[in-house]
Structure formats: structure tokens, C-alpha cells
Amino acid sequence: MGVDASILKALREAGDGGVSGAELAQQLRISRAAIWARIEELRRLGYEIVASPHQGYRLEAVPDALHADDLLARLGPVRSVGRDIRVFQETTSTNDVMERLARDGVAEGVVVFAESQTRGRGRLGRTWLSPPNSGLWFSVLLRPNLRPQAATQLTVAAATALVRAIRRQTGLEPEIKWPNDVLVGRRKVAGVLTELAAELDHIRHVILGIGVDVNLAERDFPEGLRATATSLYLETGRRCSRAELAATLLEELDRDYQRVTQRRFPELATEWEGLCSTLGRTVRIHLGERVLVGRAEALDEDGALLLRTEHGTLERIMGGDVTVEK
Ligand code: BTN
Numbered sequence: 001m002g003v004d005a006s007i008l009k010a011l012r013e014a015g016d017g018g019v020s021g022a023e024l025a026q027q028l029r030i031s032r033a034a035i036w037a038r039i040e041e042l043r044r045l046g047y048e049i050v051a052s053p054h055q056g057y058r059l060e061a062v063p064d065a066l067h068a069d070d071l072l073a074r075l076g077p078v079r080s081v082g083r084d085i086r087v088f089q090e091t092t093s094t095n096d097v098m099e100r101l102a103r104d105g106v107a108e109g110v111v112v113f114a115e116s117q118t119r120g121r122g123r124l125g126r127t128w129l130s131p132p133n134s135g136l137w138f139s140v141l142l143r144p145n146l147r148p149q150a151a152t153q154l155t156v157a158a159a160t161a162l163v164r165a166i167r168r169q170t171g172l173e174p175e176i177k178w179p180n181d182v183l184v185g186r187r188k189v190a191g192v193l194t195e196l197a198a199e200l201d202h203i204r205h206v207i208l209g210i211g212v213d214v215n216l217a218e219r220d221f222p223e224g225l226r227a228t229a230t231s232l233y234l235e236t237g238r239r240c241s242r243a244e245l246a247a248t249l250l251e252e253l254d255r256d257y258q259r260v261t262q263r264r265f266p267e268l269a270t271e272w273e274g275l276c277s278t279l280g281r282t283v284r285i286h287l288g289e290r291v292l293v294g295r296a297e298a299l300d301e302d303g304a305l306l307l308r309t310e311h312g313t314l315e316r317i318m319g320g321d322v323t324v325e326k
Helices: 003-017 021-028 032-044 068-074 094-103 148-170 232-236 242-261 265-275
Strands: 048-052 056-061 084-091 110-117 135-142 175-177 181-184 187-198 203-213 282-287 290-299 305-309 314-317 321-324
Touching (some): 003 021, 021 032, 068 242, 148 175, 148 181, 148 187, 148 203, 148 232, 148 242, 148 265, 203 242
Antiparallel strands (some): 048 056, 110 135, 187 203, 290 305, 305 314
């Protein structure tokens, strides 16, 4: 962890009691002057750090912005997801940035956030609205030892982690629409775009692109989306700390990724099934030119949806556009 992350962590742990410059200098093994210079820099970034002769430094308020050091400081011990965090003010798509890092051989677990995306993309070639400073738009690089067919397990892991993190931060009870939409009150608040680079028999890397509509107001959504999309702010009436939600999400993702890599997917699938509003319903699935209608029955061991078609056959569905009929 870098110096700024360590200072923020120490300030958070000290709470109202504060922490002195001398203590910080000793903990971090740097001079008090260096601590003071870093505190000044953090203040410049919008962290309200009050200094008093008796209590030392206290963290009074944090900016509504994503900073890599702040996110790192909020995380507990990380096994994989969130070992390395990078934040951009603007990108085309965080998945594009990650694709370049993946090709450069960066290790798994790196996370790229952007405050805004100019060409955010969703599944099935759709665009993903990513206005500045109001959502979480990020990508995670994974290099699991899995067959390419099992990559859907990662989408399932991401959707389940999203539900738990949103529930922890907001008290809302989101549900999952297969394969990767997270809904609150039937409207979408978050989605996952899983992009895969693979050989025939093994995955080279997976990029999980995750978008969460956190503090978007009604006017931020184009009229055509208002009936089907929502934000955590619109659902709770309260603005949500994006940094806190991001840290919670990375923690939950790290946990679910371990469940996948340790071959504990059945445990994850059971949790996912309890959260999924698509199961047991009659659905219409568009797979390119093909349209299938049937009852969504369960997930198989790779995370594919098992659909009992209207003709009685059981089909394994890996992707496509799902509409719930009844
Ligand atoms: C979907 O529901 O269709 C998936 C949406 C995924 C959006 C995220 S935002 C961060 C990452 N970068 C992108 O361009 N897309 C994903």
C-alpha cells in the first residue's frame, strides 16, 4: 500500500480521536515533513483533514470522487480482486483500457475505474450510459484456470457479488435477471459485460466490465430508458458513497472469485438461484435469429441457463436477450 493509502487508512482507524503527525511518521517510517506534504496533497484532492494541537489529524469529510489510494485504503486483505487499482477521469470504455493491460501481461486482480466513459458498451452491442461522477464504471482482469465454457460462472459470481454489495450499502433487495442484470423493483440498476480471450481449451483472460447506476437522477437517463432503468439514488432517495460501494463490491467480488477458483461454484449457484427472478418463469430468449420460449429451470455446472422449451426439450443457454413473459 502506498503512503497516501496508508495515511487514509490510519486516519479512518483513528476516527474522532485523531492521530498525531509523529505517530503517522513512525508508522509509515517517513519524516513528519513528508507526512505534512502528503496531507496537503490529500486536502488538495478534497479530503477535509483537520489538524489540532491536541488530537493531531482527523478526517472530517471525503470528496465524492474515486481515488485509487482511497479505495485501496478501504479494502481489507485482498486475495485477488483489487490488488492493484487504477482510476481514470475519462476513457472510451474501461474494458478497452483493460484489454491493453491484459495484452501487456498485467497480473489478474487489477481493477480500472473511470469517472466517465465516452463509449461505454453493454451486452449485445448496446451502448452503456456512463455520465461523469455519478456511477461506478469499472473493469476487473481475471486469469482463471477454467475451460472457456465455464466463463459464465464469472458472470454469475459478479451478479451475486453486486447484489450482496448493494444490499450491504443501501438495504435494498435487488434481484438478478439472467444472466447479468441486477434489478431493483423490476428496473435495471447494474449490469455485467464479460469479455473473454480464450484458446480452444483454456481461458487466457476474462475482463468483467461492471456498471452501476449509483447517483444518477431522473434527468440523467434519456427518456427512452426511464421505464426500464433506475439508480440507487432514485430507489432510496439518498445519495450513496461511490467509494464505499466500490470497496464493498471489490470485497464481495474477491470472495466470489475465490469460490469459483476453488471449485465451489455449486455453493455460489445456490445463492444466485435464490436471488434470480428469472427462474421458474416463462421467458422468451432471442439468440441472434433464433427465438426460444420456455421455462427457466436452473443453472448448470458452467453457469448456463437450463431452459425447458415449449416443446419439452431442455436447452443450455449461454447468452442472448431474455424477456420474462409471466
Ligand atoms: C449490460 O448490462 O449490458 C452490461 C453493462 C456493462 C457496463 C460496464 S461499465 C464498465 C465497463 N466498460 C464498458 O464499456 N462496459 C462495462
